[in-house]
Amino acid sequence: MARVVFLLPLVLFAVVAGYFAVPLLTGRDPGELPSALIDRPVPDMALPPLFEGAPGLASDDLRGGVTLVNFFASWCLPCRAEHPVLTRLAKSETLHGISYKDDPARTRAWLAELGDPFERIGTDTSGRTAIEWGVYGVPETYIIDRDGRIRYRHAGPVTRAVLEDEILPLLRSLREAAS
Amino acid sequence: MIIELGHHALVLAFLVALLQGTVPLVGAARRDLALMELGRSAALVQLLALAGAFAALTHAYVTSDFSVLNVAENSHSMKPMLYKVTGVWGNHEGSMLLWVLVLAAFGLAVALRGHGLPAVLKARVLAIQGLLGAGFLGFILLTSNPFLRLDPVPADGRDLNPLLQDPGLAFHPPMLYLGYVGFSVAFSFSVAALIEGRVDPAWARWVRPWTLAAWSALTAGIALGSWWAYYELGWGGWWYWDPVENASFMPWLAGTALLHSAIVVEKRDALKSWTILLAIIAFGFSLMGTFLVRSGVLTSVHAFAVDPDRGLYILVLLAVTIGGALALFAFRAPAMAQGSLFRPISREGGLVANNLLLATATATVCVGTLYPLFLDAATGEKVSVGPPFFHATFVPVMLPAVLLAGIGPMLAWKRADLEGVFTRLRFAALVAGAVALLTWLLQHGHHPGPVIGLALAAWLAASTLIEWTGRVGLFRRRGIVARIIGLPRSAHGMTLAHLGLAVFICGAVGDSFWRREVVVDATPGAVAELAGYRVVLEDIRSGNGPNYEAEVVRLRVERDGEAIGELRPERRFYPVQGTRTTEAAIRSRPLGDLYAAVGEGRTPEHRTLRLWHAPLVPWIWAGALMMVTGGLVSLSDRRLRVGAPRRTPGPVTQPAGGD
């Protein structure tokens, strides 16, 4: 019994060191936050359109098919970086955009310059809708299933690797599950 | 050229440290005096080599040699000279170099001072210091070499973060490292004792001064950092329970426990294995702090740019040193667990209770700091453990510790007369009660926090003073001065440190519960009122520093219609890094600070003026200063000077004495 007590510090230390090793060895980013809304229905919203005469974006638009939603802004540099990847993605998928806390004129100019990959665009000038979605920075990209539930969130720019390794496989499996 | 010499010196130090870490160990095992003696000369050579390497890097900073990558990344030719020098340790590589320099300095100090030390013990202590040095030098050479050249040479450097260009920070890291690294000596003594399988009161007498020195430096380092955060960051806060702050607080708590438990080993030849364990833990937390700051496992979203190799290397180093020491502890300590007889109501009993509470507090801070990491790794859940958790757990654990700190010093060794002690403490209880009542009546809103906090502080201060006056016989007639001089310095040191704790508590309570804030959008001529002060924004001027552009807001402070002073908060822009900083202005008075910071306003003419009245904040620094001074006074005690003969007892020492 007495000897066990003397072993205790070593055991506790080993446990702590083991936990330290996990993020270092797996290369997992401890700062990455999972969304609290995974498997939840998309928040209620009815956003005004960016372009006059075009449709806005409402919760109902996100039901009935697998869709993607991207929060972006013209003032956001990483958004510019991910734009080519999104443009490629939009060729085969339904991608909606929500412009976050941005001046509509600037957003329009930005899209005119880089190209507009979005099916529908809603404007969230106050940032309130983004809070409903649990957005903590732009860009963020969400995948919504046929029932209008959020299945995936990626924070930060969508890179080619994220697209190939995470987004496309999930989209495929969501389609297979439906058919 | 000088840079290459510095690099060579670093390699030399590494090789010498390896020698220092191995040869004396062999010598100690074979009882070969010549081999054991090598440790001393190696310690000297290692320090000289590292001093050379450090001087070489400093030279590169002072002369703005941007062909050195480290200088180009962290300095700038326009930077004031003071910050060129302090910039040496304002970055990862340079701070690691400072770390090993301090380690080598402690090694040499042991080599030079330990005259009374048995040769075998000394050889082993020096060898372990050498191994630690080799481990960290290897880390620097492999992952964090400050002597890398840069080609092509840039025209100018990238500058040091303006927030770090501050006189308060010039001495914060060196102090902190003196503390962290100082615990390495206690660690080395413990491992040497474990190898030897023997601990006696003499061992504790040798360890205590090093622990005291490290503890004093760490206290000063933490206080300096806290003070800097208070005036420089412009939030007016001084402690955030941030993981990085906690990383420096844990070794402090463990070191405080160690200081107290070592007394029991010295006086009663008990608590031996516990004291050894504490020494290992105190240094282990020091190393863990280094790991947490540099590996990025706990910091923020911005942490992923950290080099994972560095984190891994330190983790391996941590596992080898601390894991190795704890394994040795598990293996050897049971054999020497035998101590002398022990009663709960006694000085040693009080010190055990002190250690129990401090250990619990350390564990609480440790679990709170690391829990998010554990939960994430175990279940993937993300939680935050912030200040509310620590307020709810750490504070209640410390309350009885403070209560006890008032009683403990009055208890006699072996068996104390509790009734007699309580009789002597009646007055302290009375003072505490009066303070509690006054606080209750005078404060706005009857919050229990300040009542409990201030009453405890009053209790601690009063009982500490009663104990001290009792020992110096203040109320006896003649020979007071002789008695004050005759009392061991360690007794004065303890009195000062405990009073410092009481003063600190007052400051912490005042600021936590009574801070008042006013935030206004102001243009010149605007007036804000706060805690009886009237603050008038006089004008906004521009004024430039050597490497920044500044906007100075002049505030006139009035009280009862009379101007009593001026505050000049600034906003600065450092063009090299494109960074803005706010420089708060503080009017510090014994009863509280008036704190002003400015920010951007609603329009170009407006400024957001933020004013705080922070009662008793200066007491926080005063209390810390008293603790540090107490540590140093105690350190100057003759009995603690290694090799000094034990002083013959003076006639004035009371039977209940000791320290």
Place this chain on the structure above:
Amino acid sequence: MRFLAIVAFLLLAPLAAAPVHAVQPDEIFADSGLEQRAREIFRGVRCLVCQNQSIDDSDAALAQDLRTLIRERLVAGESDEQIHRFLVARYGEFVLLDPPFRPGTWLLWASPVLALLAGIAIAWAALRRRRSPVEPAALSDDERARLAALAASDEEGQ
């Protein structure tokens, strides 16, 4: 003590440390009681962009938005708990600086008590072990005398 944190930041990515001016003058409530409640809630909500700050300290845009939102909900008469639930539903428990008491955090909240109990148990066991071999043997008169002498010399030695 933010020093090391800042150094850490520096080593990671050059992060522009913006001047800090958290709560803005125009957002403050006239009702000081309500204002105090708001600030109390702010201090317990983590700024997600800056991670180690509360939204009370932070000047990040998201922190500002969250403060405004919380203020609106307070004015609408929601309880602190309702506001916490609202935030957790969107940002997860990570957003609360005060971790809620639930199975995943039992160990966290119990840790001070567990540590104290473990310490007491170990101390008690050590004391008992130490006492048992010493006490049963009665001392001879000679031993008693020597012990008294030793004790006296020890007392003097202090």
